[in-house]
Amino acid sequence: MSDYETQKATWATKVGHAEMLKGGVIMDVVTPEHAVIAEEAGAVAVMALERVPSDIRANGGVARMSDPKMIKEIMAAVSIPVMAKARIGHFVEAQILEAIGVDFVDESEVLTPADEQFHIDKHAFKVPFVCGCRDLGEALRRIGEGAAMIRTKGEAGTGNVVEAVRHLRTVMGGIRRLQSLPVEELMTAAKELGAPYDLVVDVHKTGRLPVPNFSAGGVATPADAALMRQLGAEAIFVGSGIFKSSDPAERARAIVAACTYFDKPDKLAEVSAGLGEAMFSLDVRKIDEADRMASRGW
């Protein structure tokens, strides 16, 4: 019946899973009840964590992987994929998350890094990984390490989309620049970007990242989500933006609709109406460099 062996957890199944999430919204949830609200609103996946980024920011201290018990409860509560976060470089947290059976691991700057030099070797895992980036070089380094999905970082927990816009524009601009270069300039470009040469050549040829390119960090409204989609993000992560707002279920549903109809202003006007208060937000310029999450990772 088969003329080659069945292979589990291949690169195609990892990137393919990210493909399935396109056009959707991945929502941060801290309880099974939140997860059910997110699923009901139309989330394509949930990110299980103990505290949303705005609370991590407020509480301070070391932010770590969530309790496996709580992640399992969320996995039991919904049928959509469940993601969870490991600290940058903390490959044992990632091993634990794989053992639990989560569907995606986010090697995330929202948690306190465990290694300030090296990220996780993500090719060594069966579970796919998503990683954050601020520019094209960082995206290609993470893909080189085995990330099957990239999300621009933005500045998590601020309710301020400005950094998400900056990072996505930087990535997209980097891609356009590589596309325009003659082949003989690509090695120098790879050196300058600090990115694997093969991936630089790939982007030059295709005009896109070799894995899906999502957006995170600061989306608080349907308009923010549609803005990121129009700028080129293929799906949206929403962290504090939903469950720190006054009416999470309605806002979640509106952001889902905004992701689908991102280029239809009439529809966006309709879903943006009467949502109540957005989350408490921060001016990123007033956050100390040391308190910024996006600058974690390299």
Place this chain on the structure above:
Amino acid sequence: MPVRIGVLSLQGDYLAHAAMLRQLPGIDACLVRDAGELGRAQGLIIPGGESTTIGKLLDRAGLMEPIQQRARGGMPVYGTCAGLILMAQRIEGTEQHRLGLMDMLVARNAFGRQIDSFEAAITVPLLGGEPVRGVFIRAPYVVEAGLGVEVLARYDDRIVAVRQGVFMASAFHPELTNDVRMHRLFADTVRSAPSDGR
């Protein structure tokens, strides 16, 4: 006049399907998010994605009935993975939204969670020649196929591709490979289907 096939584009890997269709001579692909766009399509693909999400968005977009109505009138429909789930009349353990066009019972996430996702060679006799490279991601399979449902392929004794009249469904994702044969088979179905009177 090219034949125009719509790809339901509420969520999922719809652009991969559109890219496959555009490789076929005489086929035009269009993205479908509302009833107006559906009206311009002669056939429809339901892509991979999250079946619960796509089902809710179909309901909220008011697309459920228009698609069911066109399908009853003879419009060909092909679903992959989440699309297969949405094509089924019966889904194990859930009351989630569905189009329910095919007489079958399906199980969701039936091979396990993401770490159990796999690739395997799948023989589809109807396509002849080489097996297709089946990419299965949190995939469903068909537990029971009704009398009128033709089994197109099995993996490990499980039904993973089916056809019932002008409706097709596969648990795997041909749109994530370079093999256009499943899409060609569907395009041929659309080409030869009589106008459904839209």
